[in-house]
Amino acid sequence: MKVLVAVKRVVDYNVKVRAKGDGSDVDLNNVKMAINPFCEIAVEEAVRLKEAGVATEVIAVSVGEKPCQEQIRTALALGADRGIHVETEGRIEPLVIAKLLKGVVEKEQPQLVILGKQSIDGDNNQTGQMLGALTNMPQGTFASEIKVEGDKLNVVREVDGGLQTISLTLPAIVTTDLRLNEPRYASLPNIMKAKKKQLDVFSPADLGVEITQPHYPVAGRAAGRAPGGDQG
């Protein structure tokens, strides 16, 4: 079974992000970037499926500007077999990312696509579900446990008030929640090996997708809380 894992390059979770002075966007100059924590859990789960003999190949895909190849390499160092970079410019929204991922799904025909439930920059929590709609695949969002049983996938989901278990036909989409697993650290030899793994680059045009204009945040402001409940 082929598994596709989507990874996103985001600001490291330890960085306190601020809005630019003019409020046009957030200030990301010289901040540390990392793989989105939920995407890391997604990679770990895919690699564990391979180690368990369920998955035959794990492909890590990222959509974004050139530097996101670093995060693909991180996924390769964690155990993914090869990478795909869909190179785009500027900020793109979840629906466009989902359309690009659909193109990759059509190319690779994976039986399982694992994504993080949300990225810690945009906090949208949309891409996996949108990909599900576009590819007509079922979705197991906010997964805390997954199990392949024949041609079905059982997913335990974290929902308000408890846990829900659903059964999905394959191919299917899973988005990860915190308790799915605890990701490993990449070893130095594996980091070195990852540099030699195959990484293909596609443009949106290669995947037949036209990039639409995003909905710009027209202003951003820092949010805070001072004692007494003052917001601002």
Add this chain to the structure above:
Amino acid sequence: MSTLVIAEHDNSGLKPATLNAVTAAQALGADIDILVAGAGCAAVGEEAAKIAGIGKVLVADNAVYEHQLAENVSLLIAEVAAGYDNVVAPATTNGKNIMPRVAALLDVAQVSDVIAVESADTFKRPIYAGNVIATVQSSDARKVITVRTTAFDAAAAEGGSASVEAVSAVHDAGLSSFVGEEVAVSDRPELTAAPVVISGGRGMQNGDNFKLLEGIADKLGAAIGASRAAVDAGFVPNDMQVGQTGKIVAPDLYIAVGISGAIQHLAGMKDSKVIVAINKDEDAPIFQVADYGLVADLFDALPQLESAL
């Protein structure tokens, strides 16, 4: 202009989150209808019809919608949405699960977790764990929105007399089925709706010590929450997590016990009206947002607090 609000319910009763979503929908300035999708959910439809200011309630009552499977319900909502300009749902796990699927079926973007409606097409939403509030203007002809329930007051549950209409459309995608659920049974109020929340962090040291919070929670009528550190350490289940990637709460009183106050945790509780922090580390960042701080060992302070109540 018209807005469709997706009801949050358990087939027998309407969940309060629906009322918060209705208030957000009112800010869009359009006529509001409500869609109830479920099985054996006629009572929910009648309850929704009593909400003040609703035009009509559409009830899709069929076994395929019983467990809110996203594959089926999204097809229904996308079909019904054809007659509306806006589709609004609360940003509960259910809304988060279904609505992006609806947006993609309609080929429009979704605006997630809206905390303020500026105008019919402009919204405020938190990004980067709430460090920044983005103002987003949507150019899509049809707007698909999830709203943060703590940011909007509940609409009046009584006083309306909307008409109730049945929706006969049956969408079974045949891709998914419900297996089972484990619902945490608790006499305490639900975390996101509780007027008082007491949360424990890594400082609680283990799951057993959360009992120290229970006695206080019982006396205050509080819900019990936890920081991600406490969840990651396996002290308590994930559905107790308050923070950026967990539940967002805004109670009248929030008591943070043994929680350092990482930005990801603050993102989930900083809109609380009064914040009390108990931590033995006087430099803990939680004290920067707390209205009242107690530098003390929680194992001394909690029993004292409980006996004083």
